[in-house]
Amino acid sequence: MKPVAAEPMAFRPDAADELVGQPARVASALLRKARRLRQTPTSNLRVLLYGPPGVGKTTIAELVARELTDGQSLCIEEANGKMVSAEVVRLWMASLAHAGNLFGDWSVVLVNEVDRASRDAQDLLLSYLDKMPAGRAFLATSNLDLSALTDRFQSRFQAIRLEAPTTDEIAAFLRARWRVTADAAARIAVGSGGNVRAALLDLQTFLDAGEPAPKPTKNPTRNGERRHARSRRV
Numbered sequence: 178m179k180p181v182a183a184e185p186m187a188f189r190p191d192a193a194d195e196l197v198g199q200p201a202r203v204a205s206a207l208l209r210k211a212r213r214l215r216q217t218p219t220s221n222l223r224v225l226l227y228g229p230p231g232v233g234k235t236t237i238a239e240l241v242a243r244e245l246t247d248g249q250s251l252c253i254e255e256a257n258g259k260m261v262s263a264e265v266v267r268l269w270m271a272s273l274a275h276a277g278n279l280f281g282d283w284s285v286v287l288v289n290e291v292d293r294a295s296r297d298a299q300d301l302l303l304s305y306l307d308k309m310p311a312g313r314a315f316l317a318t319s320n321l322d323l324s325a326l327t328d329r330f331q332s333r334f335q336a337i338r339l340e341a342p343t344t345d346e347i348a349a350f351l352r353a354r355w356r357v358t359a360d361a362a363a364r365i366a367v368g369s370g371g372n373v374r375a376a377l378l379d380l381q382t383f384l385d386a387g388e389p390a391p392k393p394t395k396n397p398t399r400n401g402e403r404r405h406a407r408s409r410r411v
């Protein structure tokens with residue numbers, strides 16, 4: 178395993194085994210598939226990763242994109258759903274006319290928070306997805322439940338739900354990579370509510386404060402229920 182980033186906030190998983198919990202298993206299966214498809218681009222790939230914030234949806238989509246294109250970042254176009262207008266989708270459709278691309282076999286469009294795309298854009302995306310030839314991938318993520326997307330839209334994808342890692346999994350993950358006591362790791366894990374990004378931010382704050390290890394709690398249940406007041410970034 179590569180040396181780990183010293184700062185929790187700078188931690189960017191770059192392989193499936195650097196993720197924690199169920200998302201690690203999803204990543205490993207998808208990356209295996211991407212590796213196979215890269216060698217023989219006999220089909221297109223349409224995947225929607227959905228689930229709570231901070232569990233690795235964007236990370237996995239980016240890893241899959243990188244695997245498919247063999248690290249050729251010019252073959253990957255990444256956008257946020259909010260920026261995906263009908264006009265943007267029309268441009269993507271126009272680009273489907275060109276078979277393959279100059280740089281490699283695969284080209285990937287990756288849309289984060291695809292539910293934020295306008296209804297018009299989602300409608301046009303339907304025909305875009307239907308017309309995608311082999312060697313094209315459309316990877317999307319959503320923090321919302323599938324019901325936020327039209328039925329016709331969601332049925333165009335292989336939809337995979339990412340589950341938040343458990344509190345124990347997050348605590349063990351923090352302890353395996355940073356110098357933090359079991360008690361502090363457990364408190365941070367509980368406070369994160371399954372959001373790994375939030376756990377890493379809290380760990381960063383904890384390490385920056387240079388606090389001595391928290392005393393073992395006399396009343397673990399009450400302590401465990403304590404939640405951090407600040408709002409979470411999604």
Ligand SMILES: Nc1ncnc2c1ncn2[C@@H]1O[C@H](COP(=O)(O)OP(=O)(O)O)[C@@H](O)[C@H]1O
Nearest residue numbers: 188196197200230231232233234235236373374
């Ligand atoms: N399952 C996970 N294992 C390890 N780190 C994670 C995991 N999920 C999220 N992270 C951390 O949080 C950061 C943001 O994750 P991201 O993939 O953007 O989450 P999402 O798209 O689900 O909101 C990652 O760069 C990584 O540092």
Ligand SMILES: [Mg+2]
Nearest residue numbers: 234235289318
């Ligand atoms: Mg994301």
